Amino acid sequence: GNSVTQMEGPVTLSEEAFLTINCTYTATGYPSLFWYVQYPGEGLQLLLKATKADDKGSNKGFEATYRKETTSFHLEKGSVQVSDSAVYFCALSGGATNKLIFGTGTLLAVQP
Amino acid sequence: DAGVIQSPRHEVTEMGQEVTLRCKPISGHDYLFWYRQTMMRGLELLIYFNNNVPIDDSGMPEDRFSAKMPNASFSTLKIQPSEPRDSAVYFCASSLARSEAFFGQGTRLTVV
16 A cells, blocks of 8 residues: 655754655555645644655745656755744545655754 | 634543544545544544545544544544543544645544
């Protein structure tokens, strides 16, 4: 079945550092891919998405490119801020069932 | 639209009691998902519906859990009887096919 694997956390960075959170997936067909963010005490919010191969999703300085050849959707940001501290989830949806499946989440802590 | 609305936001109950969580999806969305989030197990998909019909309930932990969607604007997740290990944050989300899911704020359930 479909699955998502993302890097273990926590990831601790200094402000203005470069961020990469790795995400790979296993899926039949052509799923849509998503990154969600969860701030403390809140629900999940969509950060960005890509619906087909080579699409790049971007939002708030974050980017991720749908790479079908490597089945990856890595999240990147050039310069993180303290306010980016949160848990980030990679997810996929699609195939015959449209089941929305999440990775385990990666905690990002940005220090001033 | 007000987004996905869940109630209650917090629930504290005694072991053995029945608990009912409620969800109002975004109008027009035809998929509804119930998730459970814990520190130990992360974000787990319990069940999801398409056009009010349950599609996959393989994530429901045991027979004590049941979910219904009597119409397009309302769903419930019931636990009977509740146990301390059911303590978690329960999220409801809704979406269109192959589109991003919108999450509610969650219900924090504590079973004592």
